[in-house]
Amino acid sequence: MEPDDPTFRSGTEPVVHLRGAVALLGRFPALAGVDLDVDRRRIVLLRGANGAGKTTLLRALAGLVPISSGEAVVLGVDLRIDRQSVRHRVGLLAHGTGLYDELSVADNVRFWTLAAGADLADAESAMARLGLDGRLSDVSVGRLSTGQRRRTSLACLVARRAELWLLDEPHAGLDKEGRDVVDELVRDAAAAGATIILSSHELDRAIDLADEIVTLGGGVALDDSGAGGDDHVS
């Protein structure tokens, strides 16, 4: 994972800038006025109870959920005007795998890599990075274990060379070795200039990883965050 520097916009403005952002799921305000600023190369941990709005926040930052009021600028794009152009610049690891069950691991990774406009070489190196080369690569995704699917989704994400990584519970379903790989990928991506926002229930592990911690509750960012934050910069 060595993104070429030119693909990353250098600039001083934050990668994510939210002010009073409201997002509705049907009539339910899943985000009820979130304030959030994230600078480039930061690793931000979102925490909060189930239903606090973590997943919706990540999806909204990816341009998948419309922002119905407030300010929302991601990677310099105003999400209230344009949610399309930010999408291919972010990478989202969601609860769903985003994989075709009937296709093999290699076919999936290659398809999503080419779809994102990257080269096949990126797909191969991403698979190698996640231990998916060799025997596993020809197996249909439908036959994989949960952890192996997670790795495949991660491989697709790595190959995309996203500027902003949005990871929803990246540690879930992985063994210890897999979690180490995730942490390593995140650190490498940040070192290479990407920005990472992740949510996790593995707080011990995630707090070590994160530069900043944001606590969500009731669809807003709560103020008590910051504990254990900057001391842990790797």
Next chain:
Amino acid sequence: MTTETAGQFETSDSGPTSTGSRSTLILGIVTLLALGVLVLFGLILSPADENQGDAVRIMYVHVPSATLSYVGCFLTAIGSVVFLWRKSRWWDLVAYASAEVAALFTAFTLVTGMLWGRPTWGVFWVWDARLTSEAMLMLLLLGYLAVRGIAADYQVRAKRAAIVGLLLVPNVFIVRQSVQWWRTLHQTPTLSLAGAEIQGLMLFSLFTGFVAMTLVFVWMVIHRFRVAWLEEQVDAEGLDTAIAERRAEGVVS
């Protein structure tokens, strides 16, 4: 529209609350008068046709219904296009309202056509080109209304319905063309005024039919639009409270 009526609504909860306004009330009264004139001329004053007999009287409601069903369909397509182009909810609701009213008039056209066919052809249904096209229009409109009825987010429903609505017009053209070619292979008497000596009082009755039913159409679209508008408002109502409640969740936990 006047301040007088607006004040009336503000002051009392028990006062008249409806989709009516002064202008639609006047429109309604004019419409009822026109319908009365239509009954008078269509059923009483106008003579029976030499060929069709009294069945020609069905034409005075059938032909305007058929025309208005296509008008409604075009209005839906226009509303859909403007909605997609300008993101205007107003036009989206115009499309919705006119599609529903168009479906009603299509139903009138089919039923009156069948009731005309029984004494004329001896059967309720023949595969007459116009009647078949109208039946296909009904199915297309039912498809559109099915999309409107799906339980989904406003944006999802409106965008999908708009695409279906905008395709109504090319679909109607292609269906009509194909059905016409299909039926010209087997010549049958078609459901139309051809053959009737249409003049004098009969012509005036048909004209009255057009006027009265167009007024009904306009009145219905306006009121249906307002109902749809109110539904939207009820949906949007309480958003502020919902946001406040949502925030409170976070403080408690």
Next chain:
Amino acid sequence: MSNALILAEATGTWPYVAAAWAVVFGGMGVYAFVTVVRGRRLSKKVPPEKRRWS
């Protein structure tokens, strides 16, 4: 059914004309009534300033 047919033959096309007009006028009446009733029920839930026509 057969009774209706005999009646139809006896009285010519008038039953069909009457049925057609009844369907159209009845249909318009029912639809108008339902729309007005729905409108009244909904307007009670919406503040007057959002009813732009009133």
Next chain:
Amino acid sequence: MFHDAWLIARKDLKLEIRSRVALNQVVPFALLVLVLFAFALDPDRGLLEKATPGLYWIAVLFSGLLAMQRSFAVEAADGVTDALRLSGLAPAGIYLGKTLSVAVQLLVLEVLLGVGVAVLYGTSITGWLLLLATIVVATAAISTAGTLFGVVAAGLRVRETLLPLLLLPVLAPVLIGSTRAFEAALSGTPSEGWPWVGLMSVFAAVYVVAGIFGFGPLMEES
């Protein structure tokens, strides 16, 4: 756009080849429909022979409907819809790609059904040029409209019932046209069939344009 279309079509066809759902379920269904028609219409009284073009296209339409449902069921799986939106693929490209893969599957189906009709119903095939032209434009019409309405219904709880309701009335002219054109070809009067080929071409053109412009807004929300 064409690069994206090619990518999607290749992915879909690869998926179908690997999963064999089309081969193992849709094709047997289509042949079953042919057999059921023979049971319903007495084959000895010439009814079947007369109705062959209509039965053939009804079978294509119904089994094509299954193929289209399948084509969108694949994209609805486990976060794939989001992944597609995030992929950066042009919506018009996705539309053309899916249309292409549906069209290829329909063509295979039509060839197999054609063989089935020739064998089971004893149809003697004449007017090759018109038959081929009809198959090509009818397939284009069915797949362009089917893919567009497929995405209209995609992701909804009522999608299985909504798609036929939306699609079949719209495809009625294609059914009329392809049936008449087949009749014209088989009865040795091809000149009567060509106007229908023209009508179906117009239909397909309308839907290609609508799909290219409409797919973006439709994919947007779900």
